[in-house]
Amino acid sequence: MTSSQDLDVIAAAKNWRVTVDSSDISTNINEIFASDVFGLDAMRQRLSKPVWKSLLATIEKGAVLDPAIADIVALAMKEWATDKGATHYTHWFQPLTGSTAEKHESFVTPNAGGGAVAEFSGKDLIQGEPDASSFPSGGLRATFEARGYTAWDPTSPAFIIRHSNGATLCIPTAFASWTGESLDNKMPLLRSMEALNKQATRALELFGVKNFHKVFSTIGVEQEYFLVDEEFFFRRPDLMMCGRTLFGTKPPRGQELEDHYFGSIPDRILSYMTDAEQQLYRLGVPVKTRHNEVAPGQFEIAPIFEHCNLAADHQQILMQVFKNTARKYGMVCLLHEKPFAGVNGSGKHLNWSCATDTGINLLEPGDTPHDNMLFLFFCTAVIKAVNKHQDLLRASVATAANDHRLGANEAPPAIISIFLGDQLADVYDQLEKGRLHESKSGGLLGLGTPVLPHIPRHAGDRNRTSPFAFTGNKFEFRAVGSSQSVSFPATILNVIIAEAIDEMTTILENTIRNNGDQPENFEEILGKVLTETYCENKRIVFNGDGYTEAWEAEAEKRGLLNARTSLDAIEFIPAEKNKELFAKYEVLSERELEARHEVSLDQYFKTVNIEGETTEWVAQTMVLPAAMQYISDVSETINKIKNLGLNPVGISGTLSEMVELTNSLGTSLAHLRQMNNDLGGDSVHSKAFHVRDNVLPAMAAVRTACDAIERIISDKHYPMPSYREMLFVK
Numbered sequence: 001m002t003s004s005q006d007l008d009v010i011a012a013a014k015n016w017r018v019t020v021d022s023s024d025i026s027t028n029i030n031e032i033f034a035s036d037v038f039g040l041d042a043m044r045q046r047l048s049k050p051v052w053k054s055l056l057a058t059i060e061k062g063a064v065l066d067p068a069i070a071d072i073v074a075l076a077m078k079e080w081a082t083d084k085g086a087t088h089y090t091h092w093f094q095p096l097t098g099s100t101a102e103k104h105e106s107f108v109t110p111n112a113g114g115g116a117v118a119e120f121s122g123k124d125l126i127q128g129e130p131d132a133s134s135f136p137s138g139g140l141r142a143t144f145e146a147r148g149y150t151a152w153d154p155t156s157p158a159f160i161i162r163h164s165n166g167a168t169l170c171i172p173t174a175f176a177s178w179t180g181e182s183l184d185n186k187m188p189l190l191r192s193m194e195a196l197n198k199q200a201t202r203a204l205e206l207f208g209v210k211n212f213h214k215v216f217s218t219i220g221v222e223q224e225y226f227l228v229d230e231e232f233f234f235r236r237p238d239l240m241m242c243g244r245t246l247f248g249t250k251p252p253r254g255q256e257l258e259d260h261y262f263g264s265i266p267d268r269i270l271s272y273m274t275d276a277e278q279q280l281y282r283l284g285v286p287v288k289t290r291h292n293e294v295a296p297g298q299f300e301i302a303p304i305f306e307h308c309n310l311a312a313d314h315q316q317i318l319m320q321v322f323k324n325t326a327r328k329y330g331m332v333c334l335l336h337e338k339p340f341a342g343v344n345g346s347g348k349h350l351n352w353s354c355a356t357d358t359g360i361n362l363l364e365p366g367d368t369p370h371d372n373m374l375f376l377f378f379c380t381a382v383i384k385a386v387n388k389h390q391d392l393l394r395a396s397v398a399t400a401a402n403d404h405r406l407g408a409n410e411a412p413p414a415i416i417s418i419f420l421g422d423q424l425a426d427v428y429d430q431l432e433k434g435r436l437h438e439s440k441s442g443g444l445l446g447l448g449t450p451v452l453p454h455i456p457r458h459a460g461d462r463n464r465t466s467p468f469a470f471t472g473n474k475f476e477f478r479a480v481g482s483s484q485s486v487s488f489p490a491t492i493l494n495v496i497i498a499e500a501i502d503e504m505t506t507i508l509e510n511t512i513r514n515n516g517d518q519p520e521n522f523e524e525i526l527g528k529v530l531t532e533t534y535c536e537n538k539r540i541v542f543n544g545d546g547y548t549e550a551w552e553a554e555a556e557k558r559g560l561l562n563a564r565t566s567l568d569a570i571e572f573i574p575a576e577k578n579k580e581l582f583a584k585y586e587v588l589s590e591r592e593l594e595a596r597h598e599v600s601l602d603q604y605f606k607t608v609n610i611e612g613e614t615t616e617w618v619a620q621t622m623v624l625p626a627a628m629q630y631i632s633d634v635s636e637t638i639n640k641i642k643n644l645g646l647n648p649v650g651i652s653g654t655l656s657e658m659v660e661l662t663n664s665l666g667t668s669l670a671h672l673r674q675m676n677n678d679l680g681g682d683s684v685h686s687k688a689f690h691v692r693d694n695v696l697p698a699m700a701a702v703r704t705a706c707d708a709i710e711r712i713i714s715d716k717h718y719p720m721p722s723y724r725e726m727l728f729v730k
Helices: 004-014 040-046 048-062 067-083 122-126 186-206 239-240 265-283 309-328 375-389 391-394 421-433 487-517 522-539 549-558 567-572 576-584 592-641 649-677 684-712 725-730
Strands: 086-094 103-105 108-110 116-118 148-152 159-163 168-178 214-222 223-229 288-294 298-303 330-333 350-356 468-470 473-478
Touching: 004 725, 040 067, 040 103, 040 473, 048 067, 048 168, 067 086, 067 122, 103 684, 122 148, 122 468, 159 223, 168 186, 186 214, 186 309, 186 350, 186 375, 186 487, 214 298, 214 309, 214 487, 223 309, 223 725, 239 592, 265 288, 265 298, 298 309, 309 330, 309 487, 330 487, 350 487, 375 421, 375 487, 375 522, 391 487, 391 576, 421 468, 421 522, 487 522, 487 576, 567 592, 567 684, 592 649, 649 684
Parallel strands: 086 168
Antiparallel strands: 086 103, 108 116, 148 168, 159 168, 214 350, 223 298, 223 330, 288 298, 350 473, 468 473
16 A cells, blocks of 8 residues: 555655756856946946945945935835846844734825826835834833834845846845833844944054044854755644644664765756856845765755854745745755754854954964964953853743754764863963963875875864854854854854943053053053953863863853853843943944843743643644544454454564553643643743753653554554655655
8 A cells, every 4th residue: 555655755855846047047157246236336327426436335334324315215226126037025133023014015106197107215215114013022112112213224135036027126124112221133233243343443542543534343154954845844843833843753764875965966966956046146145155964864054254144044044045945846945943852962163253444354363373373361350241141141042942952973072161271272272371472383185195185284173062163263153043044143253342441441541541650561461351251261272072071060160151051141130230231332222122032931931831732732632633543443453363363462462562552642741731731830930940840851752652553553554754755855
């Protein structure tokens, strides 16, 4: 007998067809790159020189936007967009959902003669008015207080999003309430970038660095994801509702053979990747690498560095393009942090640095970091910031989804620490002893045969167990979840490092000022500040294996935080020191910070609540009936064998095991139903802790029974595609 699952596997493996015209795929990247972006080149061509210079000063130097040029820019933008085939425009913004939002408006406006004209004014460009009460606000807006505003962000260029029957002009914007409070992820990010700019500029003036206008935080974000055939996706209610499998037994083969990582990319996947990359190139997203990741069915794409705000916008675009494009190839792109148990989950490694607008990377150590005092100053500031604000960094990656990943073998532990590597660790040891005299060199690596070249070796190794690692000329924050917006983690990094730079610069300024007529050598003063700052914060530095129990014990001795679950971490957000931090640098007011605390709790509760309801529904309506039908069929078979005078002892054992498992499922399902019905109280705080402490364990018990049933039941009876099919059929 051929089961429906067999037919699904055949369809998934054989019947997919590329529905894309290959002539649309260009091999000339220079020709297509940013062709759908109203960037600097497009602006220069369409704007007068005075308008162009005024807008450029806002974009590159942070000058106040001149509202007088709005109508001129709007007209040029509309003409450019309509030439590209756009019929509508939208203010594209990032509410606290973590995704993006848009409301499309037509360029067409009726005129007095009964016809229509394409209009787009400066007012349309600068301001929109979406309903603020329908998005998460953490109490900043209520249903009867619905007014909100979107405000044009000129530092992130407008772009064209294309679909089968047209195109839309997307204008990146910030989203605020009627009272002016931030309801999005972009506004705090822009504020944090300005805070970092101000403090870094102060520090650079002490170092005598000139001929620059601005300091930018820069990030490059690696994106991991899974692809599954849509034949399987739409037969898995858990994937559809929750983005992850709530059931599924581990197949005989997973990632044990370590043969998927960097393996040959299947043709179907490579065709998909190429298509998505082409779209991203047109949107100005500088994607650089693509490869198979560790788990079967898992892949990665990574761009090169960009200014923080632009990179965050591009990450949101990338996720949307990847999800939309997958359907063209008969697949679904899964961005959840842990879509499949038993194999690696997905992260979004945030590589952070800062640089001047003239191209000086302030975290570039050079060949001799021991005498690169500018680098040591900014690197020490990062160490200080991460040590002081472990709580905020952990909270910035705290989601219900990321809890399934952090601490597993593919992700760093929940304990925040910094990996410096051999070379930098040695430099800081010298600094602590009071004398900087050398930097370790990596030298050349011989490979044992004359036909292979001697290759340069880095002075330090890499550490994949570290949540915050120095990787050459940047720090890599590896704990960010794959489905997250990077804006909040980047905001946290910007503001905590701005504070550290501020405090260190203030000490330097005061020491120089207090010396008066007897100034010490600047390097001597700087050396004292660096030594004292490092000694006060060195507990955060750990270069060993972050997965061991020994490190957990050592971290506790050092007094480092270990927020094992997201709720533990989320509770740190409204701490008094954090309110003072965000208020001092004008990144988030107390109300805005408390709102984000409440939104985080609410999202955690709703995520787990949906998963709990889905687990109950699928187990009750799909797995339990399948198990009972299998029991019925096996019982009938046993009776037939007995009627033949034979002893079905082996089959009877299977029947007994199935009955026991089905009884266990019924019991655990009843408990889960009780926990789902008991929402845990009236406050979002009590509800969140209820689902963590009661619903998640009840879900786990149901899954244990269901997965055991899946290992016994026949494919004909089991109602959903298995891990074996979803992970390996490509």
